[in-house]
Amino acid sequence: MPPLPGSDAAAPPFALVPAAYVLLLRPRKDAGTEVLLQLRRNTGFMDGHWAAGIAGHVEPGESVTAAAVREGAEEVGVVVDPGELEPLTVIHRSNAVGGPPREQRVDFFFTLTHWRGTPTILEPARCGGLRWFPLDALPEPIPPHELTAFTALATALDGGQPVPAITSFGFAGR
Template identity: 35%
Template sequence: MPPHHTIIDVHTLLIRHNHLLLTRRRSHYGKGMWHLPSGKLDPHESLPAAAAREAFEEVGVTIEPDRLRHVHTAHVADSGPTPRLGIFFEARHWIGEPENREPDKCFAVEWFPLDALPDNVIPYPLAGIRAYLDGTTFTATGWGTRPR
């Protein structure tokens, strides 16, 4: 049996006064589109710790991992050559004011009303955001389009 490979991503929905923080991608994946603070799980790292680390690295906020609330899991087959397991966390408490800490990867950091998100959000995180807003805790997308 061939080895099973799935990338595990963590996404953080920073919520303040019914607004969501998004970052606008500069390069590579989703160039010019909006995205959540996110990244890959490192070996020997818990999911909440990874989400807190990525939020700090990308937008400079400090989040206690136990203050993160798991809100959605997405099993995605149509977001690149390798399937992904996306774990989405809500953060309503953090230390610091969000800023662009990765100008080589990001044009901007902006707050958007939850009911008026920009049109050009990358589809994978947008699916997680919509599921969060709908209260859906699990989705699987793209599996019907991949060979078995």
């Protein structure tokens, strides 16, 4: 594809990288909602942060819902019925906050309250822990873009503003 008029032909090509995030939710015994989080390690991105229990890039030729189903099986060994995935929000973000917008991310967040199997760490080299946390008492640190989704969900479940369908994150002054 030839460069667009007025673009820098020497610049690297623009890339939009999609990912699926599945927030496994369950009711707390006392009240409220819990979310399953994994402690990232040896991934090269946000290691040491608590993150969505199921998340991963969409592979070439794969739909985002198929990626969510695949990641559920690969990461925590649960069977996800695509019809049970509830769209939560899409976060369009810059991969380099304040940097050149050559690579951007589009993160599709789903919630899931029904699955088959017990979540278990299946990638121990990449996951330092798997725990349920109350949405109103999340651990630190959490990747900032994911915290945006968790906070919006907690607010909506508490009777506040609904979760926006689309959120932008990390675009300085744009």
